[in-house]
Amino acid sequence: MKFFVDTADVAEIRDLAATGMVDGVTTNPSLIAKSGRKFLDVLAEICSVVDGPVSAEVTATDFDGMMAEAARLLEVASNVAIKVPLTWDGLKTCKALSSKGTQVNVTLCFSPAQALLAAKAGAAFISPFVGRLDDISEDGMALIEDIRRIYDNYPGFTTEILVASIRHPLHVVQSAKIGADVATLPPAVLRQLALHPLTDKGLAAFLADWQKTGQSITAAT
Numbered sequence: 001m002k003f004f005v006d007t008a009d010v011a012e013i014r015d016l017a018a019t020g021m022v023d024g025v026t027t028n029p030s031l032i033a034k035s036g037r038k039f040l041d042v043l044a045e046i047c048s049v050v051d052g053p054v055s056a057e058v059t060a061t062d063f064d065g066m067m068a069e070a071a072r073l074l075e076v077a078s079n080v081a082i083k084v085p086l087t088w089d090g091l092k093t094c095k096a097l098s099s100k101g102t103q104v105n106v107t108l109c110f111s112p113a114q115a116l117l118a119a120k121a122g123a124a125f126i127s128p129f130v131g132r133l134d135d136i137s138e139d140g141m142a143l144i145e146d147i148r149r150i151y152d153n154y155p156g157f158t159t160e161i162l163v164a165s166i167r168h169p170l171h172v173v174q175s176a177k178i179g180a181d182v183a184t185l186p187p188a189v190l191r192q193l194a195l196h197p198l199t200d201k202g203l204a205a206f207l208a209d210w211q212k213t214g215q216s217i218t219a220a221t
Ligand code: E4P
Pocket: 006, 026, 027, 028, 107, 127, 129, 131, 132, 164, 165, 166, 184
């Protein structure tokens, strides 16, 4: 399973990339606004830190506008993936860009039918938002199961399931059990994945016992 980080905070991306766990980055207009920086500047910096796909979202809502914005975003770096919303104009843009070899991430997916359309449009990634479905008392993970089942029926589909709007580690584990291809994680959730109270407790006990021996592994004997 690939891990992307869902942020436009370059310091966080740099820090997490150093762990070797980061396969890509997703951004959206809200995350760019939160960064307080110019979109193209922050995008260029993120692309220089991470080799994998960096999703950059268009803000036009019509086909011509999306194509013009995509052209500008693609000039920034070779690892930019264009993110389009799941609308008819977004799907048309996806088809046009993916036919020319551009990676497209179709975002704001909330139903299996929408995911089917994105695959037919040649999307590299479909982004179903599990947390936002859970927020309205729907079952986000059931959507991931449905999309996995549908895509597996058609080996010609190459679209990867990129689980988005992740809120906690359980979402990541459930996505992995279902066989989702990618999870995009807020930095805090990625950090949480390594944590367990018994790990901390066990390590503290080992170190306390080790200290009693008075030994050092690296000091000369
Ligand atoms: C994905 O690409 C989106 O940027 C993101 O996962 C949205 O998450 P949110 O629902 O926490 O805003």
